[in-house]
Amino acid sequence: MQKTSKEFYSERGVDWLSHKKNNERSKEELSYIVRLLRKDWKILDLACGYGRLTIPLAEIGYKMEGIDITPIFIEKAKEEAKKKNLNIEFRVGDMINLPYDSNSFDAVICMWNAFSELVLEDEQVSAILEIYRVLKKDGMCLIEVRNHRSGKLIAANMIDGYDAMPSYNHTRGSMKKLMELSGLEDYRVFIDNFGGRNRLFLEIRKY
Template sequence: MDQYRDFAFVYDELMDDVDYEGWVDYIEKIIEKENAKVKNILELACGTGNITIPLAKKNYDIAGIDISDEMLNVARSKAEKENIELVLLEQDISELDFDVTNLDCVLCACDGFNYITYDEDLINIFSKTHELLKEEGIFIFDISSFYKLSTVLGDNMYGENRENISYMWQNYFDDEQNLVEMELTFFVADENGKYDKHEEVHLQRAYTEDEIIDMLEEAGFSDVKVYGDFTFDAPEEDSERIFFVCRK
């Protein structure tokens, strides 16, 4: 199911407080710290291109994959306005099928893997990534932490009124399956000031660091580093974003 069907067109406006340039800088710092030689990148769950486009501007050869054609259309439109050529493919990353191998880097930013709710699907992605990478290739991704999904978001409600968009975001955390169900209702004004109502349900899985590391090792990655909240320190108990850096 395309969980970003209607949300794609307002996603960037609602996420305007995210420092994507800082995110890209951190990714480059990881690459530098690892002394990895990276020219080409495959980005999984690339969304509207908020990481993809800045990386392309830095002269990386980057291809993006996302399940949402609507999100990719937004990315294409943004890239065209900046005269950037992007390779963008509509695909469910849990069934990852990419023809180019010997890649320098595979990337998944902004908690795309939390949307993969079954162990076997995530292991499949990790295994396929391991196959696609060159020897010494680097796999960089982040997740929203177990703490964030279970405690910060779980069973809480958020809302905001903006000039042309209002939204309500209600979350329910299932502590048996470690799933957070997000019910998103948003109202978008048209050119006449009339508001259209849109509703979507998003499901994310809360993973522990150990669960992710076990799956990575099963997929063939033995060199795995874990960092918390855009630092090069181990995650704290209340870290909200966990980064994994894996070498083939």
């Protein structure tokens, strides 16, 4: 039976995941994100994990909240935020049913290929519509995933030799199709260097 993201990450644990990111790459990714965000915005880190980006952004003055489907990640994020005396609200939750009021955030970021862990098209559309719902007027969302050119859309996934949850191999075309299905028109799909690698981005605006 295929694992869910929650099952896989709960089995592997926080230390295993944190060791997969080196500090230099995290700094490069953070500097990329900072160029897009404003300090007066209220920002949601969607699929925030253990707060890898949420906490550093809060440390430099951004108003952050974080949500992730894996409880052990949220527990760790809360511990780290408390140690650093940071006021960040972290929640356990699912990106296809966000526990926030409409028009709650100026920006939503969904990084580290987390969006690709939704392998059903209707779930992906639901997540996009939920993100759009919680955005304020003039808000923006940035989703980052691996860039795939062709091949099977849904692939079995091995990470460090472990059987992991399946992954959706997004392309420019698959992202554009999702936006057509969602009925949203203010977006752009692009490829850019992110932490030393070319990644696929979906940017959504709410006007």
